[in-house]
Amino acid sequence: MSLNKPYQKIPGTTIFDAEMSRLGYHLNQFCMSLMKAENRARFKADERAYLDTWDMTEEQKQSVLARDYNRMMATGGNIYFLAKIFSCDGLSFQFAAATMTGMSQPEYAQMMLTGGRPPKGNTYEGVQ
The missing domain is CATH 1.10.1220 (Arc Repressor Mutant)
Incomplete structure (x- = not known):
């Protein structure tokens, strides 16, 4: 059951709430894994293979591969977790x-x- 969310009426805004947290749990856990050097190395060596070790949706995996941060956020990614990806890329x-x-x-x-x-x-x- 979804609660009343008046913030959904702000154009172009994705709010990370409890529902989004559940949706993006595995995506955000993947991001947190990039805090370890050995995981960053595995990810950079074969991004798809590393992503396939995580229980993410195909859309989430594709958004990571494309570095489409807006799509990652739309599928439950939290910007502070996603920062691990662009930091891994040196951005x-x-x-x-x-x-x-x-x-x-x-x-x-x-x-x-x-x-x-x-x-x-x-x-x-x-x-x-």
Whole structure:
């Protein structure tokens, strides 16, 4: 039974709640495994084979292989766990956030330095 979730009406926003936590449990456990050097080495040696050792959905595995962080979040990934993947790739949090917004890293950095995204279009549906 799903609870009333008014935050679902914020365009482009994925909220990591209890339901998403259950959905992404194995994806997030995989991410946490990358904290160990030997697991990072196994993952980098054969990403698909390492992913297949985890009880993730095929969509989750494909999103990891594609480094599609938005899709990972939509399938239950928590951004702080997903950080282990882009860190494993030698990328910064800022770089990953930029890819999730469709911006280059310099564009994203400038947007954040000038106050972030404007509220218009980024609030609850029906609010101006």
